[in-house]
Structure formats: structure tokens, C-alpha cells
Amino acid sequence: MDTLQFDMGNFDATQTTFQQTLDINYLSNELLCEIFDYFNEYELSETFSTLYCRFEELLHCSSVLLKTQFYLFENDRIMNMFKEFLLSKLKYYRISFCNNSHSITLPMATNNRLSPIEYLVINHYCSLNEFVSLISYVLQFRRLTVQKIKINNSNLIILSSLSIQLNNLKSISNLNILTIIVSDDITFLDAYRLTKLILNSSPQLEKFHFIYYEHLDNEQQYSTFIGRQNQFFSSFWIQQKWIFEDEIRDTDIEYIIRSYSGKTYLITGSAGGIGNQTALELAKRGAKVVLFARPSNLQQAINDVKKVAREDKLISGYPLDLADLLSIEKCIEEYKKNEGENTSITALINNAGVMACPYSRTKDGFEMQMGTNHFGHFYLTQLLLPQLLKSKSRVVNVSSTSHALLQVPCTLETYTEQLNKQTYKPWHAYSLSKIANIYFTIELQRRFGAQGLRAYSLHPGGVNTGLQRHTVISQWFIAPLRFLLFKTQLEGAQTSLFCAVSDKAVPGKYHSDCRETKVDNPHAENPERAREWWDYSEKIVAEKIKQRH
Structure with a gap:
């Protein structure tokens, strides 16, 4: 499909060093379009004054894909050229005047002067009459x-x-x-x-x-x-x-x-807490929701979410134990078998987690909190990565403000300290796993952002869920205070939903209360540490999988 993004503004036509050293008029159409990809808007506008004839030729070349933005004159010649664009062979057309007072003066179209344009973007203030006259040219x-x-x-x-x-x-x-x-x-x-x-x-x-x-x-x-x-x-x-x-x-x-029609959201830990609320809210809006949860709670969660869904077929679920790499592998195999390996994924929400639990290890020998909160989600995302990249998906990692409890980086040294039962401290281990969630987001965005994937980390707020079952706040004489001090589960799900659907969420960044927020641990935003931790995670997970097979 022939494509042109075309922005009209003001510039002074001056000669550049590029024009003096290379006669661009002798380049092929294909090479000219390749050159356009490497210029910024200012450089293009500087060179464009000599390219009127060549550019007009490109408009009528059906084999060329034009996709660069241009900033052009506001004069009679360019307005005539603008009309030529509208009536050319292009199917994608973007118009934008920098000067809001400028108007598009086109007569209503006649049947013998119509445009094949199928996708039109009007990106500036225009009057109702201008709008109607513009679209009258489009068949x-x-x-x-x-x-x-x-x-x-x-x-x-x-x-x-x-x-x-x-x-x-x-x-x-x-x-x-x-x-x-x-x-x-x-x-x-x-x-x-x-x-x-x-x-x-x-x-x-x-x-x-x-x-x-x-x-x-x-x-x-x-x-x-x-x-x-x-x-x-x-x-x-x-x-x-x-x-x-x-x-x-x-x-x-x-x-x-x-x-939300046609959108698919995958959610871990969706049998309870904010994960379940996230699933319910997306299901209410007509989205397809895939629940990942422990086998003991999965079917009840599926039944509950179906009650609010537009259609039962939009809700499915698969058993998942994030503390077991082989369980993760089996879960994704079953998911791909039933849902299809090429199924589009709108967002993967890595929500599941454990908090401040007594010392224990996963089936693969990881410290339980790091194994569940980070390594499990790391492997799950890794298995889904081809689909996520193909779909240009979002990956939402639920971290916590508790990343600031331990003011250290997440490294092999600090993790090994929590892996040792003698030096293990529940809250330190939890804090470290939440730093790992932020690292994972930073590096996921760095590695794959250019391919369209968007990663986000977040703090949901203090939420009244079963996550506190290992903490003092869960004791019977203190538990009633949770209803006064903490958010409801629905309130706690809002930032997860924000990162999963809103264009206001910032890829690669940490969020709280539905907005980008600074981390409270300077070590948690270190890109070098994030890269090192990714490399270690990739290596250790591969080794564990090899040992289990």
C-alpha cells in the first residue's frame, strides 16, 4: 500500500551541504525513499526545495512506499501540490498545519476528481466546512x-x-x-x-x-x-x-x-486479590481474558469471571505454579495448544506473587519469593516472547513500593544472602524480588521496545488481600485495621489496568496511582544492574530447566 505522512508548516528554503555534494535528482525512487528514513524533519525540509519534480514522480509510482513526514511551505505552489497529493495514488494520508490560522481552501469534489485514499489523518484544527470538503474527495x-x-x-x-x-x-x-x-x-x-x-x-x-x-x-x-x-x-x-x-x-x-473487542489479556495470580479484580474489570468490558492461577483456585475464578463477561467463550484459564519452572512450561504449552501459537496478545499482566513468607525454596532451588515473583514470571514471559513481539504487546509487572525497604541493588551477591537460610530475612527477600521486577521491566523495554513491545512496572498501593497472610497485619487483633488503612482490591487493580490499556502509561517506567512515579531506591533504576540481572536470570533459568529435563 502506498503510504505518505504529510505535514505542512513553515520553513525557509536554503541550500545545505548535502545538496551541494550530491545531486539527489539522479537517485532512484527506491534509494530516495531509503534516504528519507535517515533524515529528521528539519533536514528534510532543508533539502526539499529542489525535489518538487522528483517527489511528484514518487506520488505516481505505485511500487514505492512513502512513509516520511515532511514540513513544507504555505504558498500557492505547495497548495497546488497538496491538491495533487489528495488526488494521487496514495492510500494513507496525514495532513497537519503548524499554523492554526491557515485553512485548506478546496472546493467540494466532483465525481471525476476523487481520491483512492482509505486512511486519512487530520492532525490540526480545521473548520467543519474544511473537513467536509476534504472528505468529499475520498471515495x-x-x-x-x-x-x-x-x-x-x-x-x-x-x-x-x-x-x-x-x-x-x-x-x-x-x-x-x-x-x-x-x-x-x-x-x-x-x-x-x-x-x-x-x-x-x-x-x-x-x-x-x-x-x-x-x-x-x-x-x-x-x-x-x-x-x-x-x-x-x-x-x-x-x-x-x-x-x-x-x-x-x-x-x-x-x-x-x-x-475491548478483539483484545486479549493474560493475567497471572488471577484467582484472587487485585489479579482477580483486574480480570473482572477487563471481562466486563468485553475483552478476552486468560486466567493463570494455581489449580486449586482456578476453576472457581473462571466461573466468577464468566458471570460478568459478555460471552463465556471469552474466558479461559490454565493451571500455573510460578514456583515450578516445569509447571510454567506445561501451562504455556497447553495455552498455545488451545488458544493457538499465533493468537494476538494485547497485554501480559505478571501479577502473581508471595510476600514476606517464611524461608523456603521452589522446586528449582530458588528462594521462594525471588523464584515466584521474578524467575517464574521471567520464564513465563520468555516462553510467550515470540507472540508478544508479533502482537506488539504490553507486559505489566506488578512490583511494590517495598522495593525501597532494602536500599541495595539486586545482584547475585545480595540474592545469595537471601538464598542462605541463616541470613534470610523475609522482608529483605521480598524487597529484592520487587527490585528484580523493576529491573525486568527496564531491560525488557531496552531489548524489545524498538520492536513494538512495551513494558511497565507498578506499585498497586497497600491493598487488603491475602498477600499479607504471613505478616503481623494479618493477626486477628490487627486485621480489622486493614479495612481502614488499605485500598480495596478494586482500587488496587486500577494501576494495573492503567498500564494495561492507557496511552498515558510510560513504557519502561515505574507507576503508582495511575501515573508515572519515581522509584524510592536509586539502585532500582540502574540500567547496568538491570542488564546484569537479566543476563544472570537467563543463565540460571536455562541451567535449572536443563537439570529438570
Whole structure:
């Protein structure tokens, strides 16, 4: 598919050293496109003034894949060129003016001047008239993204006007994917108008992505907005599996409509605690959820999650003991056999864990907390890695603020101290395993981030779960305080959900309370230590597996 990302802005056309030493007009189309990949936007704009004829040639070369962003003039020649782009053979088209006051002056299209574009991104403020004139040139949309639409008179009629004016445009009626990102106009949060727009103009719409963000002045304003959620729980929205959510970030709030249809989430430790709550919340939204849990609790967890799922077939589960590498191996073999080795994975949530337990070792000889919390998840992720990379998945590692209890790095030396029963301290071992979770995230992102994989670590908060069964807080005379001091399990699951679905989560970073947060142990963010610990983990797990087979 011919592709072009095309950004229009201002620049001064000047000659560069590159232009003086190489006549780029004599390069082949294929080589020219390869060169584009190695230039940044400024360098491209500097050289582009001599390439008008060559670039026009590229537009009509159906074998060339154009994918570089350009910053161009705002003058008559370039506007004529802009129209040529629109009517070229391109199927992917991205337009963005840096100057918000600039407008696209195109007449409505005629039947003999239509474009084959299927994917259009409008990434700047444009008026409703400009928007309608642009899409009139497109015969058959498959995907449309509109960042910001402005209207000069009354914003109150934008949705109704949009639906009326779009009714006669065949391109919109064939639309499969629609993305709208807007702010500072509460009238957009009207489920009835959005429903009318979709049913009247785009009945074949499969995916609808909507983000509305607003600066919060006070709690009363938030309460006013939150009442609009109920409009999005009608049969239309439920049937489409388009879920309305809100996210609060400091002084801003975002209202988001997401589609969980076709998304698959794998969750360890999903039979109880925040893992179970994470599974329940994703199942409610129509996602496919795969539960990994100990055999004794698995079937009950599957039954509970099915009760809230849209369809029973969306929920499955497999027995897993993270303290046994062969159990992990068997679990993933069964998963791949039943679900398919090429099944897309949206996110793997490494949630399971043990905390401050008495000294013991796993079946493979690891200290129990490090073996379960880190080595088990390391091997599980390793076995799923081909699918995760192919799917460009997220990997969410549940760490803890307890990584700061022991202000040391996680190394072979510090781990060996906890492996020795004489020097073992429950909380030190737990802290070390949580540092290992952060290391794993950092190195996973470094190694595979360029391939599309995204890794996140997080602290869920102090949560009232069975994880405290080995601690003093679980004693009968203190246990009631947990309900006052700790988060509920649903509250504790929020940061896991945030890292699994939100674009606000930062790959490779540590999160708490649904935002990126600094670690409280400087050793825990050392990339060299993370790399060393990965190398050791890879080596020791391979050795243990070899011994067991």
C-alpha cells in the first residue's frame, strides 16, 4: 500500500551541504525513499526545495512506499501540490498545519476528481466546512482520524450539523474506524448525538476511538461531567462493546471511549486479590481474558469471571505454579495448544506473587519469593516472547513500593544472602524480588521496545488481600485495621489496568496511582544492574530447566 505522512508548516528554503555534494535528482525512487528514513524533519525540509519534480514522480509510482513526514511551505505552489497529493495514488494520508490560522481552501469534489485514499489523518484544527470538503474527495474510507474540529458560530450544533452534512457522503458510510480527539467543549460528551451520527452516517463502523479532555477547576465540575456516563450504557454502546471510561490526571480529566473487542489479556495470580479484580474489570468490558492461577483456585475464578463477561467463550484459564519452572512450561504449552501459537496478545499482566513468607525454596532451588515473583514470571514471559513481539504487546509487572525497604541493588551477591537460610530475612527477600521486577521491566523495554513491545512496572498501593497472610497485619487483633488503612482490591487493580490499556502509561517506567512515579531506591533504576540481572536470570533459568529435563 502506498503510504505518505504529510505535514505542512513553515520553513525557509536554503541550500545545505548535502545538496551541494550530491545531486539527489539522479537517485532512484527506491534509494530516495531509503534516504528519507535517515533524515529528521528539519533536514528534510532543508533539502526539499529542489525535489518538487522528483517527489511528484514518487506520488505516481505505485511500487514505492512513502512513509516520511515532511514540513513544507504555505504558498500557492505547495497548495497546488497538496491538491495533487489528495488526488494521487496514495492510500494513507496525514495532513497537519503548524499554523492554526491557515485553512485548506478546496472546493467540494466532483465525481471525476476523487481520491483512492482509505486512511486519512487530520492532525490540526480545521473548520467543519474544511473537513467536509476534504472528505468529499475520498471515495471509500476505511479509517479516519480527526484531531480537532472547530466551528466559528455555535459549538452546540456541531454534532447535529456534522451528521446532517455527512449523510450524503458515501465515503463516510463505508467507514470502518473513526477516531475523534477533542477538548474544552462539553457538548461532545453527548451519547445520543454520537449514536445518531454513527447510525446515520457510518452504519458499518467497527472501531470508534474517542477522547475528550478538560481542565478541572473544582470537584463540582467533575461531578457535572460524571453524570454523562449513564448515557453511554444504552443497548447501542453495550452491543458495540464501546466502553466509556474516565481518567483523572492531576488537574485534568479525560473521557475515553475504548473498544475491548478483539483484545486479549493474560493475567497471572488471577484467582484472587487485585489479579482477580483486574480480570473482572477487563471481562466486563468485553475483552478476552486468560486466567493463570494455581489449580486449586482456578476453576472457581473462571466461573466468577464468566458471570460478568459478555460471552463465556471469552474466558479461559490454565493451571500455573510460578514456583515450578516445569509447571510454567506445561501451562504455556497447553495455552498455545488451545488458544493457538499465533493468537494476538494485547497485554501480559505478571501479577502473581508471595510476600514476606517464611524461608523456603521452589522446586528449582530458588528462594521462594525471588523464584515466584521474578524467575517464574521471567520464564513465563520468555516462553510467550515470540507472540508478544508479533502482537506488539504490553507486559505489566506488578512490583511494590517495598522495593525501597532494602536500599541495595539486586545482584547475585545480595540474592545469595537471601538464598542462605541463616541470613534470610523475609522482608529483605521480598524487597529484592520487587527490585528484580523493576529491573525486568527496564531491560525488557531496552531489548524489545524498538520492536513494538512495551513494558511497565507498578506499585498497586497497600491493598487488603491475602498477600499479607504471613505478616503481623494479618493477626486477628490487627486485621480489622486493614479495612481502614488499605485500598480495596478494586482500587488496587486500577494501576494495573492503567498500564494495561492507557496511552498515558510510560513504557519502561515505574507507576503508582495511575501515573508515572519515581522509584524510592536509586539502585532500582540502574540500567547496568538491570542488564546484569537479566543476563544472570537467563543463565540460571536455562541451567535449572536443563537439570529438570
